[in-house]
Amino acid sequence: MAGVASRDAHADWRVAMVIPLQGPAGLFGPSCEAIAELAARELNAEGGILGREVSFEVVDGGGEPARVAAELRDLVDTGRVDAVSGWHISSVRNAIAPVVAGRLPYVYTSLYEGGERRPGIFCTGETPRLQLAPALKWLRDNMGARRWFVVGDDYVWPHTSAAAVRRYAQQLDLRIVGEAFVRLGVGDATPLVRQVERSSCDGVLMLLVGQDAVEFNRRFAARGLHERLVRFSPLMEENMLLASGLGATRNLFVSAAYFRSMVNADAMDLLGRYVGLHGTSAPALNNAAESCYEGLRTLASLVRRAGTARLPELNAAIDGVAYHGPRGTVEFRGQQAEQYVHLAVADGYDFDVITRL
Structure with a gap:
């Protein structure tokens, strides 16, 4: 199996954020990119990851899965990224999983069909x-x-x-x-x-x-x-x-698991920080974007728990990783995060949250 070109231990800790910039999911992309910037800034204010400044590089996850995988392979093979995350559909996940398998941590943030068991892939999204x-x-x-x-x-x-x-x-x-x-x-x-x-x-x-x-x-x-x-x-x-x-x-x-209109302190604080960074004309904060925030937070929590970014130690440490954020408490059972899910009804251009399921 191919290795990963080593990165300077003093360089930034760089994440490939695979988010859709085209296709039917492309309307999520600007929101995902905007909140990734907020998450990176917050992590850096906390000291980064392993003392290194966190940055990210956007990979367009809205194209043909094979093309997305080829672009990501170039980043991984040349050692330009330390981890992978982002919202993208399952066919893209299945294309890029072999690229990162055994090489880099991969936090997949989208809701999905469940059942992902490949080592090194940690799933934060909702399941059926x-x-x-x-x-x-x-x-x-x-x-x-x-x-x-x-x-x-x-x-x-x-x-x-x-x-x-x-x-x-x-x-x-x-x-x-x-x-x-x-x-x-x-x-x-x-x-x-x-x-x-x-x-x-x-x-x-x-x-x-x-x-x-x-x-x-x-x-x-x-x-x-x-x-x-x-x-x-x-x-x-x-x-x-x-x-x-x-x-x-x-x-x-x-x-x-998340709606912009959720009324709790963490969700409201996130919205306030997001608008504070990007202004009132920022792309709409939404579930897909917020999942990208969860992805970067998960990487930080996992690396901090393991004390290293080495994949074997991360695989060993994932079970029981927990943190509190806009979705409430998120805790991993094996490679899958569990969290509360809410039911809402559309109310104009927003959602009225009815109940916690």
Whole structure:
């Protein structure tokens, strides 16, 4: 297995932040980059990592997975980065995991399908067990949503999550009346909406990324379906609400570990620091961006606990790593972080947090 070119022990501690700058998830990118700058500044004010100043280099995670992996491989092979983190879809994670395996720590921050077991990959995002199952139960009990149609992009996260939902449906006495998947970034959501309209569903589970979800919301509302059907998504944030339009998000429920509108001291402090650094015209703070903040915080907490950035020691130290932040207490059980997940409903261009699941 290829090694990693050594970096000067006095150089900055540099993280490759893999975030989408193009494609359907590209609307998250500016927010992710802006909050990474805040996290790096805060870590440096605390003394950095291993006494080295923290910096980051953006890798565009919105392109073809193989191209993302090739760009990252060049950074790793030439010793220009010490770690990898960021929000990106699972197909990108699967492409870059072999590049960093056994070489550098990799904190994957996106919600995902769960089940990542490869050494050196530490996952801070939400998984279906905590994000989908409890929300479907709440929507059954409080909104009467029992017959669901699943729409998603055609790649690993939506397909694997849909398989989990089928299991949850049996446990919760729900019925999956249809499923439809489209190519990531396809643009035209009309065929999906037509399939939903023809079905007998009373709820739509959206496993769509970024602009794909925005287009679905617009077409859905144009057919008037937002007036009579519940929508539920584990991936919907403030930029997507804004792009969908005010009239297109009625009866839209979302589950996530973080919302900008959460009312607790840590979340409100983060928003204040973010606006203080970037101003009121900064890209909207959202779940995807905040996950990047979690990624850099996780790296710092893990390295501090292990006392080194060597990967074998980090792998040995990850279980039980815990810290407190905007999401509340985040604690690792093995390589997967566990955290509270909240259910919210879209309210204009923001979210009204209803309950903790």
